[in-house]
Amino acid sequence: MKDHAAKVAQLRQYLKLNNKRYTIERDRMLEAIDAMPERFTLLGLIDLARSRGYVYAASTLYRNFFAFVEAGLVNELRGVNGKIEYERNDEDCCYLHCIGCGSILKRPLPEQKTAMWEDEEFTPVTKQLHLRGYCPDCHKKLQIKKESRIK
Structure with missing residues (x-):
């Protein structure tokens, strides 16, 4: 897991390349993101940021949030x-999205030789x-044959 200083450095690098400033609001948003559970929604982040006094206006969070996604600090998961939903990007990973039930499983990213x-x-x-x-449950429900799987 990255420490706060490493995340700040990564965000600053992204903002500098995109001619944006590192602000107190963005620093507080990073603190709010770090305080969120593993998977969260934007509305949940707004609620937490407001309750802790990090950000008062939802529009500030909406305007600035996607800089964290673009900088690689937050992963966007589309069901x-x-x-x-969103997750802090604390590690390289593999997401298995089930198109049957909508579940999303997170697994470590396999090591690549090259x-x-x-x-x-x-x-x-x-x-x-x-x-x-398809997850194992949906796989069973649909009775998918092994021959039809992509290898």
């Missing part, structure tokens, strides 16, 4: 039912893998 970005001189700030398919 099959249209619900959007990093595809090294040849491109690309510096990733986050690594995620999103797979859509």
Whole structure:
């Protein structure tokens, strides 16, 4: 898990490249994000930020929140039912989205023998893998044959 100083440095780097300033409101938003449970909604974040006095106007949070997503500090998870949830990006991971029931399972990202970005001189700030398919329960309900799976 990244410490607060590392997250601040990552956010500052993103903001500098995009000609934006690091403000007290953004610092307090980062504190609110760190205080959220593992998976949260934007409305839950607004409620917590207001209750702790971090941010008073919801519009401030809405305007600034996506900088945290773009900077790689927060992951956006879109469910099959249209619900959007967020998670702190504390580790590289793999998300398994069930298109049957809408569940999202989080697993460690498998180690890769060769990093595809090294040849491109690309510096990733986050690594995620999103797979859509059927969880074991939906798999049983639908009686999907092993031959029909993508390998």
